[in-house]
Amino acid sequence: VSRPNAEFSLIDWFRSQASAHDRLSVGIGDDTASLRISDCNRQLVTVDMLLEGVHFRIPDVAAADIGRKALAVNLSDIAAMAGRPTAAVVSVALSRNHGTAFAKEMFTGLKTLADEFDVAIAGGDTNIWDGPSVISVTVLGEVTGSEPVLRSGARSGDWIMTTGSFGGSLLGKHFSFQPRVTEALALHETVALHAMIDVSDGLAADLHHILDESSVGAIIDEQSVPISDAVKNDKSPIERALGDGEDFELLFTVSDDDGQRLLSNQPFDVKLTKIGVITESNQCQLRNASGRMSDLPPRGWEHIF
């Protein structure tokens, strides 16, 4: 979800204030935090809040889809760390207008997805009010392997790869997407993931997060970017794929050897694609079919949703 500037500057301020704590092995600024807590070294935690009128409109969206998405976006964040989600807590402010049937459907949508990923619902806070509906979900996860996969590990020469396809998520996928938890765990077992993020802001914007955190550059091959069916007939499918966001696919980097192995093995149903390479420069560039380079900014196109 794209954010207005006031929100970004506030977020920056909050981050500057939420100073480092020795209990945070990964603090604010990656997909989730990672906590060092006494005997329990490897706790991931992330939170996301969905708001009526901002992230969804009623009755345009089914209540079950809202509940499902509120959990799914968090599972996607846990996946981006190659973590295994374990438990969720849910706080809601339910609009009096929508009634209890709506609330139950919303919960059922959430619970169905929780069951699918074996996530325990560990608590909640339920409120009814006169305001628009709000749902906030916190998800805990455990680190798999020796370390969580951060945004900061990309190296020059790495292949840049993705799961699935991009663009047009707001036509439906942003409510029905499957968080790539299983795929991230399989990748983490198979290869050395150098850097990983889930694509929520947009393919270009989230690539820039990896580049910024890793202090590297990239060249993306325009022809290689997997385009969703939803935007294949759009007037500029590549712009939609790079800019739309809310795809909730994985964007990650690996060595060329590992990359080649993944491409030839295709270890699961979701298609893996190489879309470019990490470079030593500090530039992020897009290479078109004829080899011409252009700058690829984090947000090449205004998108409104």
Next chain:
Amino acid sequence: VSRPNAEFSLIDWFRSQASAHDRLSVGIGDDTASLRISDCNRQLVTVDMLLEGVHFRIPDVAAADIGRKALAVNLSDIAAMAGRPTAAVVSVALSRNHGTAFAKEMFTGLKTLADEFDVAIAGGDTNIWDGPSVISVTVLGEVTGSEPVLRSGARSGDWIMTTGSFGGSLLGKHFSFQPRVTEALALHETVALHAMIDVSDGLAADLHHILDESSVGAIIDEQSVPISDAVKNDKSPIERALGDGEDFELLFTVSDDDGQRLLSNQPFDVKLTKIGVITESNQCQLRNASGRMSDLPPRGWEHIF
């Protein structure tokens, strides 16, 4: 905060749906959940959401007090398990009307209390919208000693004890209260806490939670209940103390030996008081100065806030 009936029935329904999971060593229904997560056996988690117009009104309440309370109520829940709070994640929907200064003050109120209790701010989700302000805080904690202290361990013959005093919290204390984390940890080290809860619904209502979960009864001595200065001149101070709620003091039961020790030692600044005893009956009774018994229901008096 007292809740209308629609909320209670929804909460019951959610609880019935959020079925037991083998990762939940303590599920929904106590002050916090306790999780069994791979190497990390002793994870407490709790969440609380505060809503503008329901739990606070602006500008009646300072922004810093709202942020502080949003964390403090969760710390109080962790205290009620004799846990040690470790980390918090915060999601907010900020009303566009209040501006960024308001948001920063709210965060500062929260962060100041977090620092006081050495709680790491591990993440957040910041949104600005046209609706009323919402803040949801999830707190993680670690179990201390061998087990968390539940509501279900009270035994016939136990002394019923409290920290601090009761009644009139809404005149101010409900924003400024000190969560009894330090006191709970000290108690847990000193004596065998059989059952414990933090008083949010009201002294009588929360006592009933212990009695229900422990399948025991109680006799409370009206004269012994510590009355807050705020209601000492009220027309019925005892009714205020038993019914007002939001005191965020600890209510706990211990053996008579341990109780006597605590009374004579008074191990910290916050006063410990014996207010009654646990009985084998299924009744909860109030004994007045002349020894006359009356029923003490969970909510003897309507209270509106």
